[in-house]
Amino acid sequence: MQLKYRAGKIKREHSVIENLWPVLEQIAECDLVTSIIPGPIRPLSTQNPEVTFQRFTDTGLRLLAKNGTAVQEVYIVAPEKQAALEWLAAEGIVDWKPKCKAAPARRQAPEPLKTVTLPSDMTCSVCGRVMRAGTRAAQLGRKRFVYAHRRCARK
Ligand SMILES: [Zn+2]
Incomplete structure (x- = not known):
């Protein structure tokens, strides 16, 4: 009976995305929560995966790609790492902004x-x-x- 009550807290106007239901049931266990209303499922555009710069590696750089449903690391081999990263950023492929180097930035502050x-x-x-x-x-x-x-x- 108790479990049924908890599940009843979750409104079923919309279905939920994969693997979310157990999380909602977990939230429903909280006495502070009166009800849980999942909104409509919005499809994620998979046309433009979000690619971010992670870090430099020995051979180049590591990127992280997300398409809304999955995450994938991408290793780029490039002898001129910094230049390659700047190119990727300039092309709008990778989301990256140059960090101000500490010392000169202070002088120009x-x-x-x-x-x-x-x-x-x-x-x-x-x-x-x-x-x-x-x-x-x-x-x-x-x-x-x-x-x-x-x-x-x-x-
Ligand atoms: Zn003024």
Whole structure:
């Protein structure tokens, strides 16, 4: 009887995808859960598998491909690993964005951007318009502070 009650928590308007039913039954055991309503099954497009870069290997790089129903590792042999990865990314085949290297990124980092509440009316150092006292604005500069609209400061 108890089991039947639990199964009754799961609404059966839609069928469920493979292997999901046992998981739903597990969720149904929770007293906090009143009912479980599986939505309609939406077919996944298998035309464009999602391919992501995993890591470099001794011989090239390892990719991970997902098509919505399965996952597959793909090993690419390429002597020029970095260049090959950049090509794959540039072609839009692999989802990968270059990471900023720590040291140069720090040197090129913009001046610290702090958000402050303006004590009085200030002129935006970027667009030249007046910013009212009490509004939030970006504080720029290391020694002598200047202020700007937060949107202007990000440009
Ligand atoms: Zn501005």
